[in-house]
Amino acid sequence: MARDWIEHQSARWEPVTMGRIQASLENDIFPALGSRPMASLKARDVMDAVKQVEARGAADQAGRVLQRVKAIYRWAVTHQRIETSPMLDLVPSEILKPRTVQHRAALAEKELPEFMRKLAAYDGAPSIVLGLRMLMLMLTACRPGEVRGARWVEFDRKAALWTIPAERMKMREEHRVPLSKQALDVLAKIEAISGGRELVFPSPYYPSKPLSENTFNSALARMGYKSIATAHGFRALFSTVANEHGWNPDVIERQLAHREQNEIRAAYHRTTYMADRTKLMQW
Numbered sequence: 557m558a559r560d561w562i563e564h565q566s567a568r569w570e571p572v573t574m575g576r577i578q579a580s581l582e583n584d585i586f587p588a589l590g591s592r593p594m595a596s597l598k599a600r601d602v603m604d605a606v607k608q609v610e611a612r613g614a615a616d617q618a619g620r621v622l623q624r625v626k627a628i629y630r631w632a633v634t635h636q637r638i639e640t641s642p643m644l645d646l647v648p649s650e651i652l653k654p655r656t657v658q659h660r661a662a663l664a665e666k667e668l669p670e671f672m673r674k675l676a677a678y679d680g681a682p683s684i685v686l687g688l689r690m691l692m693l694m695l696t697a698c699r700p701g702e703v704r705g706a707r708w709v710e711f712d713r714k715a716a717l718w719t720i721p722a723e724r725m726k727m728r729e730e731h732r733v734p735l736s737k738q739a740l741d742v743l744a745k746i747e748a749i750s751g752g753r754e755l756v757f758p759s760p761y762y763p764s765k766p767l768s769e770n771t772f773n774s775a776l777a778r779m780g781y782k783s784i785a786t787a788h789g790f791r792a793l794f795s796t797v798a799n800e801h802g803w804n805p806d807v808i809e810r811q812l813a814h815r816e817q818n819e820i821r822a823a824y825h826r827t828t829y830m831a832d833r834t835k836l837m838q839w
Contacts, residue, residue, distance in 0.1 A: 662789030
Protein backbone atom coordinates (compact mmCIF):
# COMPACT_ATOMS: atom_id res chain seq x y z
CA MET A 557 0.00 0.00 0.00
CA ALA A 558 2.86 2.34 0.84
CA ARG A 559 4.51 1.65 -2.51
CA ASP A 560 1.23 2.35 -4.32
CA TRP A 561 0.95 5.64 -2.44
CA ILE A 562 4.50 6.59 -3.39
CA GLU A 563 3.84 5.80 -7.05
CA HIS A 564 0.64 7.87 -6.94
CA GLN A 565 2.52 10.85 -5.47
CA SER A 566 5.69 10.50 -7.54
CA ALA A 567 4.79 13.16 -10.12
CA ARG A 568 4.69 15.76 -7.33
CA TRP A 569 8.14 14.97 -5.94
CA GLU A 570 11.68 15.36 -7.13
CA PRO A 571 13.47 11.97 -7.42
CA VAL A 572 15.64 12.77 -4.41
CA THR A 573 12.54 13.52 -2.31
CA MET A 574 10.82 10.33 -3.39
CA GLY A 575 13.95 8.33 -2.59
CA ARG A 576 14.18 9.90 0.86
CA ILE A 577 10.53 9.12 1.65
CA GLN A 578 10.77 5.56 0.39
CA ALA A 579 13.97 4.96 2.36
CA SER A 580 12.39 6.23 5.58
CA LEU A 581 9.52 3.77 5.23
CA GLU A 582 11.78 0.87 4.25
CA ASN A 583 14.09 1.52 7.19
CA ASP A 584 11.66 2.52 9.92
CA ILE A 585 8.24 1.03 9.15
CA PHE A 586 8.44 -1.98 6.83
CA PRO A 587 10.67 -4.10 9.15
CA ALA A 588 8.24 -3.73 12.05
CA LEU A 589 4.88 -3.57 10.28
CA GLY A 590 5.36 -4.34 6.59
CA SER A 591 4.35 -8.00 6.72
CA ARG A 592 1.04 -7.39 8.48
CA PRO A 593 -2.30 -6.57 6.82
CA MET A 594 -2.86 -2.84 6.97
CA ALA A 595 -6.38 -3.11 8.35
CA SER A 596 -5.15 -5.24 11.25
CA LEU A 597 -2.78 -2.61 12.59
CA LYS A 598 -3.72 -0.55 15.62
CA ALA A 599 -2.69 2.99 16.38
CA ARG A 600 -0.47 1.61 19.13
CA ASP A 601 1.52 -0.47 16.61
CA VAL A 602 2.42 2.60 14.58
CA MET A 603 3.09 4.67 17.69
CA ASP A 604 5.57 2.06 18.98
CA ALA A 605 7.40 2.00 15.63
CA VAL A 606 7.62 5.77 15.52
CA LYS A 607 8.86 6.01 19.10
CA GLN A 608 11.67 3.60 18.22
CA VAL A 609 12.81 6.12 15.61
CA GLU A 610 12.66 8.87 18.24
CA ALA A 611 14.61 6.72 20.71
CA ARG A 612 17.65 6.63 18.44
CA GLY A 613 17.80 10.44 18.55
CA ALA A 614 15.98 11.12 15.27
CA ALA A 615 13.01 13.12 16.58
CA ASP A 616 12.50 15.07 13.33
CA GLN A 617 12.55 11.87 11.32
CA ALA A 618 10.07 10.26 13.73
CA GLY A 619 7.58 13.07 13.15
CA ARG A 620 7.97 12.83 9.37
CA VAL A 621 7.54 9.05 9.38
CA LEU A 622 4.34 9.36 11.41
CA GLN A 623 2.91 11.90 8.99
CA ARG A 624 3.76 9.62 6.05
CA VAL A 625 2.06 6.62 7.63
CA LYS A 626 -1.05 8.71 8.27
CA ALA A 627 -0.99 9.93 4.65
CA ILE A 628 -0.78 6.33 3.41
CA TYR A 629 -3.81 5.40 5.51
CA ARG A 630 -5.77 8.41 4.22
CA TRP A 631 -4.91 7.44 0.66
CA ALA A 632 -5.95 3.83 1.28
CA VAL A 633 -9.33 4.89 2.66
CA THR A 634 -9.89 7.38 -0.18
CA HIS A 635 -9.17 4.68 -2.76
CA GLN A 636 -11.33 2.13 -0.90
CA ARG A 637 -8.46 -0.20 -0.14
CA ILE A 638 -9.43 -0.24 3.54
CA GLU A 639 -12.63 0.93 5.22
CA THR A 640 -11.36 3.14 8.03
CA SER A 641 -8.11 4.58 9.35
CA PRO A 642 -7.19 3.93 12.99
CA MET A 643 -4.48 6.59 12.69
CA LEU A 644 -6.70 9.69 12.73
CA ASP A 645 -6.06 10.44 16.39
CA LEU A 646 -2.28 10.05 16.23
CA VAL A 647 -0.92 13.55 16.80
CA PRO A 648 2.89 14.00 16.81
CA SER A 649 2.84 16.46 19.73
CA GLU A 650 0.96 13.93 21.85
CA ILE A 651 3.29 11.05 21.02
CA LEU A 652 6.76 12.51 20.64
CA LYS A 653 8.70 14.46 23.25
CA PRO A 654 8.90 18.25 22.86
CA ARG A 655 12.12 19.32 21.21
CA THR A 656 13.97 22.59 21.00
CA VAL A 657 14.02 24.02 17.49
CA GLN A 658 17.54 25.00 16.45
CA HIS A 659 17.32 28.10 14.28
CA ARG A 660 20.12 28.82 11.86
CA ALA A 661 22.67 31.22 13.29
CA ALA A 662 22.19 34.77 12.06
CA LEU A 663 23.73 38.16 12.75
CA ALA A 664 21.95 41.04 14.40
CA GLU A 665 21.36 44.26 12.45
CA LYS A 666 23.89 46.17 14.57
CA GLU A 667 26.59 43.67 13.51
CA LEU A 668 26.12 44.32 9.79
CA PRO A 669 28.57 47.26 9.38
CA GLU A 670 31.47 45.25 10.79
CA PHE A 671 30.45 42.22 8.73
CA MET A 672 30.38 44.29 5.54
CA ARG A 673 33.86 45.62 6.26
CA LYS A 674 35.16 42.05 6.69
CA LEU A 675 33.37 40.91 3.55
CA ALA A 676 34.92 43.76 1.56
CA ALA A 677 38.37 42.69 2.77
CA TYR A 678 37.79 38.95 2.30
CA ASP A 679 40.41 37.41 0.01
CA GLY A 680 38.94 34.52 -1.92
CA ALA A 681 38.09 33.31 -5.42
CA PRO A 682 36.09 36.02 -7.27
CA SER A 683 33.09 33.72 -7.81
CA ILE A 684 32.96 33.05 -4.06
CA VAL A 685 33.44 36.68 -3.05
CA LEU A 686 30.82 37.99 -5.48
CA GLY A 687 28.45 35.17 -4.60
CA LEU A 688 28.86 36.14 -0.96
CA ARG A 689 28.00 39.73 -1.78
CA MET A 690 24.90 38.72 -3.72
CA LEU A 691 23.73 36.50 -0.87
CA MET A 692 25.06 38.01 2.32
CA LEU A 693 24.50 41.66 1.64
CA MET A 694 20.88 40.50 1.28
CA LEU A 695 20.75 41.78 -2.30
CA THR A 696 18.27 39.10 -3.34
CA ALA A 697 16.96 37.42 -0.12
CA CYS A 698 17.23 34.12 -1.99
CA ARG A 699 18.26 30.77 -0.57
CA PRO A 700 21.97 29.87 -0.80
CA GLY A 701 21.27 27.07 -3.27
CA GLU A 702 19.35 29.41 -5.55
CA VAL A 703 22.31 31.80 -5.64
CA ARG A 704 24.90 29.05 -6.09
CA GLY A 705 22.96 27.54 -8.99
CA ALA A 706 22.16 30.83 -10.75
CA ARG A 707 22.44 30.68 -14.54
CA TRP A 708 23.02 33.59 -16.89
CA VAL A 709 19.96 32.70 -18.95
CA GLU A 710 17.78 33.47 -15.90
CA PHE A 711 18.78 37.15 -15.81
CA ASP A 712 17.26 40.06 -17.73
CA ARG A 713 19.55 42.88 -16.73
CA LYS A 714 17.78 45.46 -18.87
CA ALA A 715 14.59 44.76 -16.94
CA ALA A 716 16.58 44.34 -13.70
CA LEU A 717 14.91 40.98 -13.14
CA TRP A 718 16.06 37.49 -12.15
CA THR A 719 13.58 34.73 -12.97
CA ILE A 720 14.37 31.49 -11.14
CA PRO A 721 12.60 28.54 -12.79
CA ALA A 722 10.27 26.34 -10.77
CA GLU A 723 12.58 23.32 -10.84
CA ARG A 724 15.24 25.27 -8.90
CA MET A 725 12.84 26.53 -6.24
CA LYS A 726 12.03 24.77 -2.98
CA MET A 727 8.29 25.19 -3.52
CA ARG A 728 8.53 24.29 -7.23
CA GLU A 729 7.06 27.63 -8.29
CA GLU A 730 8.79 30.17 -10.52
CA HIS A 731 10.21 33.07 -8.50
CA ARG A 732 10.91 36.52 -9.93
CA VAL A 733 13.51 38.60 -8.09
CA PRO A 734 13.79 42.37 -8.72
CA LEU A 735 17.44 43.39 -8.91
CA SER A 736 18.81 46.46 -7.18
CA LYS A 737 21.58 48.60 -8.66
CA GLN A 738 23.99 46.89 -6.29
CA ALA A 739 22.91 43.41 -7.42
CA LEU A 740 23.36 44.46 -11.05
CA ASP A 741 26.84 45.71 -10.14
CA VAL A 742 27.73 42.26 -8.78
CA LEU A 743 26.56 40.69 -12.05
CA ALA A 744 28.64 43.14 -14.07
CA LYS A 745 31.74 42.20 -12.09
CA ILE A 746 31.22 38.43 -12.27
CA GLU A 747 30.47 38.61 -16.01
CA ALA A 748 34.15 39.10 -16.73
CA ILE A 749 34.79 35.75 -15.06
CA SER A 750 31.83 33.57 -16.01
CA GLY A 751 29.97 35.53 -18.70
CA GLY A 752 30.71 32.90 -21.33
CA ARG A 753 29.61 30.01 -19.15
CA GLU A 754 26.25 28.64 -18.07
CA LEU A 755 26.71 29.27 -14.35
CA VAL A 756 26.98 32.75 -12.86
CA PHE A 757 28.98 31.62 -9.81
CA PRO A 758 30.95 28.56 -10.93
CA SER A 759 33.26 26.55 -8.73
CA PRO A 760 36.82 27.93 -9.00
CA TYR A 761 38.04 24.32 -9.25
CA TYR A 762 35.37 22.79 -11.51
CA PRO A 763 33.97 25.63 -13.67
CA SER A 764 31.19 23.45 -15.10
CA LYS A 765 29.80 22.91 -11.61
CA PRO A 766 28.27 25.40 -9.14
CA LEU A 767 29.92 26.39 -5.90
CA SER A 768 29.61 23.55 -3.39
CA GLU A 769 26.96 23.51 -0.68
CA ASN A 770 29.46 24.34 2.09
CA THR A 771 31.36 27.07 0.24
CA PHE A 772 29.58 30.05 1.76
CA ASN A 773 29.54 28.70 5.32
CA SER A 774 33.24 27.83 5.06
CA ALA A 775 33.95 31.37 3.92
CA LEU A 776 31.96 32.72 6.86
CA ALA A 777 34.02 30.57 9.22
CA ARG A 778 37.25 31.95 7.75
CA MET A 779 35.91 35.46 8.28
CA GLY A 780 35.46 34.67 11.97
CA TYR A 781 31.72 33.90 11.96
CA LYS A 782 31.72 30.15 12.62
CA SER A 783 28.65 29.27 14.75
CA ILE A 784 27.72 32.97 14.66
CA ALA A 785 26.21 33.23 11.18
CA THR A 786 25.19 30.88 8.38
CA ALA A 787 24.47 31.56 4.73
CA HIS A 788 20.80 30.69 5.17
CA GLY A 789 20.62 32.87 8.27
CA PHE A 790 20.88 36.00 6.14
CA ARG A 791 17.32 35.40 4.95
CA ALA A 792 16.20 35.60 8.57
CA LEU A 793 18.21 38.78 9.00
CA PHE A 794 16.62 40.23 5.85
CA SER A 795 13.15 39.44 7.22
CA THR A 796 13.92 40.85 10.67
CA VAL A 797 15.40 44.10 9.39
CA ALA A 798 12.67 44.70 6.80
CA ASN A 799 9.89 43.98 9.29
CA GLU A 800 11.42 46.16 11.99
CA HIS A 801 11.67 49.05 9.53
CA GLY A 802 7.98 48.87 8.71
CA TRP A 803 7.82 47.11 5.34
CA ASN A 804 4.62 45.25 4.50
CA PRO A 805 4.97 41.66 5.84
CA ASP A 806 3.20 40.26 2.77
CA VAL A 807 5.78 41.96 0.53
CA ILE A 808 8.63 40.53 2.62
CA GLU A 809 7.18 37.01 2.59
CA ARG A 810 6.69 37.15 -1.18
CA GLN A 811 10.30 38.27 -1.65
CA LEU A 812 11.41 35.30 0.46
CA ALA A 813 9.32 33.01 -1.80
CA HIS A 814 7.40 31.71 1.18
CA ARG A 815 4.15 29.96 0.38
CA GLU A 816 0.95 31.24 1.99
CA GLN A 817 0.02 28.70 4.68
CA ASN A 818 -3.65 29.66 4.82
CA GLU A 819 -5.14 27.75 1.87
CA ILE A 820 -8.21 29.99 1.59
CA ARG A 821 -6.14 33.17 1.68
CA ALA A 822 -3.69 31.70 -0.81
CA ALA A 823 -6.51 31.03 -3.29
CA TYR A 824 -7.46 34.71 -3.40
CA HIS A 825 -4.15 36.37 -2.60
CA ARG A 826 -2.04 35.85 -5.71
CA THR A 827 -0.38 39.25 -6.12
CA THR A 828 3.40 39.21 -6.52
CA TYR A 829 3.89 42.76 -5.10
CA MET A 830 6.54 43.31 -7.76
CA ALA A 831 6.48 47.13 -7.58
CA ASP A 832 6.73 47.09 -3.78
CA ARG A 833 9.42 44.38 -3.83
CA THR A 834 11.46 46.42 -6.30
CA LYS A 835 11.43 49.34 -3.84
CA LEU A 836 12.20 47.03 -0.92
CA MET A 837 15.21 45.42 -2.58
CA GLN A 838 16.69 48.78 -3.57
CA TRP A 839 16.19 49.96 0.01
